[in-house]
Amino acid sequence: MLDLRFVREHLDLVRRKTEERQSELDLDLFVSLDARRRDVLARVEQLRRERNEVSKRISRKDIEQQDRKSLIDRMRAVSAEAKSLEKELRAVESQLDDFMRVIPNLSHDDVPVGKDERSNVEVRRWGEIPEFDFEPRAHWDLGPALDILDFERAARMSGSRFVVNKGLGARLERALINFMLDLHVNEHGYREIIPPFLVSYETCFGSGQIPKLEDDMYYCLGPAQIADRGDEPFRSEEWPGLFLVPTGEVPLVNLFREETLEEDQLPLNLTAYTPCFRREAGTYGKDQRGLIRLHQFNKVELVKITTPDASWDALEQLTSHAETVLRRLGLAYRVVSLCTGDLTFASAKTYDLEVWFPCQKRFREISSCSNCTDFQARRAGIRYRPKSGKSRLVHTLNGSGLAVGRTLAAVLENYQQPDGSVKVPEVLVPYMGGVETIAP
Structure with missing residues (x-):
């Protein structure tokens, strides 16, 4: 199994090596999944930070009742969005993991290039x-x-x-x-x-x-x-x-x-x-x-x-x-x-x-x-x-x-x-x- 970061940072090399092995892998799918994973992960982490911040504000004793209600509503909305995105993140990570599992090893540079x-x-x-x-x-x-x-x-x-x-x-x-x-x-x-x-x-x-x-x-x-x-x-x-x-x-x-x-x-x-x-x-x-x-x-x-x-x-x-x-x-x-x-x-x-x-x-x-x-x-x-x-x-x-x-x-x-x-x-x-x- 290859390292995900290595594949991301050396995409042209991985593409050439997999083609030399007669692999039909669609590395554009990897690019799409990897980008989607990072986007969703960034949003999930942002929502988690916001949820923590809202939680701290709700727990303050000097907060007005109306403000507390608004914060609770916001907490529910943030939690619901985070839960939905976390589910999407798990699905994308599963797809990405499945893709990584079928990428073959990279051949050594002195291996002769050929079809069969x-x-x-x-x-x-x-x-x-x-x-x-x-x-x-x-x-x-x-x-x-x-x-x-x-x-x-x-x-x-x-x-x-x-x-x-x-x-x-x-x-x-x-x-x-x-x-x-x-x-x-x-x-x-x-x-x-x-x-x-x-x-x-x-x-x-x-x-x-x-x-x-x-x-x-x-x-x-x-x-x-x-x-x-x-x-x-x-x-x-x-x-x-x-x-x-x-x-x-x-x-x-x-x-x-x-x-x-x-x-x-x-x-x-x-x-x-x-x-x-x-x-x-x-x-x-x-x-x-x-x-x-x-x-x-x-x-x-x-x-x-x-x-x-x-x-x-x-x-x-x-x-x-x-x-x-x-x-x-x-x-x-x-x-x-x-x-x-x-x-x-x-x-x-x-x-x-x-x-x-x-x-x-x-x-x-x-x-x-x-x-x-x-x-x-x-x-x-x-x-x-x-x-x-x-x-x-x-x-x-x-x-x-x-x-x-x-x-x-x-x-x-x-x-x-x-x-x-x-x-x-x-x-x-x-x-x-x-x-x-x-x-x-």
């Missing part, structure tokens, strides 16, 4: 793209052939875009999770967290998923609301309403919501394994097969909370930590800087890590590493107290370290053998109980 992913800029590559002396198979064919992935039974249970991991497929998924967590905790210095997988509306607002991405999230109804839920999510004191986490970023960023940290507590480096749940609204027809786009998937998340002056170096470090996972697994990848039109709502700058998929003969995203500057911190109320001066908003960063299902898919495709088996990456063998090959 076609304008993303490759930053670097690592690893050699494997060459096969046979026709490589897709992971959605390899998995069932090895009896480690079952899409058909998952579909019977839950519908499309679900999978059942079986046997060594389940073990490989767990091996990847444990390998990633151990790497980030033991070598990269992150603190492991096991957060709730159900979170509140306010939590989702704090990290920026709501209101922009609410349609892509799973909302949990209480028993009494299932039959009569209406069009809007139902929230009450008895059932405040909870969302299944779309990413571990949501609970990790909000771990310190409405808190003021001490400067010497920063940076905070947090990691968590979570299942993630997404409706994938608007992706009909995309990645219908395989593990690339599921409604439920596992992910290891990385979050950094830093001082503002340290956040850009922290982004490079966080990205390198995600890259290390791919390097240890021996998977060829590239790093791409997302253009303005491809940035997520809360991000000021994002690097995507894209791993090579032999069957598709293309790189596919496996991690997004973002600096959200103070955008999430303002929404979530996360501040820190410098050694001198007033408290300030922290900067928050997040990245996948990595998306587990996509990593498993990349391992299957890149490590497949001519006989249909899959070699287990050396770094995962200890996590697989010594299993070196997954064979039919």
Whole structure:
């Protein structure tokens, strides 16, 4: 969330930055609402001062009865007008707040300007793209052939875009999770967290998923609301309403919501394994097969909370930590800087890590590493107290370290053998109980 005064004082900058992000926000509406709010507020404050002055005059003992009656009449008129304007002020402030909630973060100046992913800029590559002396198979064919992935039974249970991991497929998924967590905790210095997988509306607002991405999230109804839920999510004191986490970023960023940290507590480096749940609204027809786009998937998340002056170096470090996972697994990848039109709502700058998929003969995203500057911190109320001066908003960063299902898919495709088996990456063998090959 941006600061209202900043938007007012840098309107041309905000207008240009939102246009570069392909946003259709009408900032003229902001100007109108902001001006109306200030006009009404000034009148309300004037009426409050007049009301206080009249009240003092009425309370004087030496005032004439006729004058007192006139003042009482004036007090009633002032109070009635103030009450009406206060109601209008609340309505205007609500409209203005709703508008501020949907203004995206401002992109960093070195983010490439562009409309969509076609304008993303490759930053670097690592690893050699494997060459096969046979026709490589897709992971959605390899998995069932090895009896480690079952899409058909998952579909019977839950519908499309679900999978059942079986046997060594389940073990490989767990091996990847444990390998990633151990790497980030033991070598990269992150603190492991096991957060709730159900979170509140306010939590989702704090990290920026709501209101922009609410349609892509799973909302949990209480028993009494299932039959009569209406069009809007139902929230009450008895059932405040909870969302299944779309990413571990949501609970990790909000771990310190409405808190003021001490400067010497920063940076905070947090990691968590979570299942993630997404409706994938608007992706009909995309990645219908395989593990690339599921409604439920596992992910290891990385979050950094830093001082503002340290956040850009922290982004490079966080990205390198995600890259290390791919390097240890021996998977060829590239790093791409997302253009303005491809940035997520809360991000000021994002690097995507894209791993090579032999069957598709293309790189596919496996991690997004973002600096959200103070955008999430303002929404979530996360501040820190410098050694001198007033408290300030922290900067928050997040990245996948990595998306587990996509990593498993990349391992299957890149490590497949001519006989249909899959070699287990050396770094995962200890996590697989010594299993070196997954064979039919």
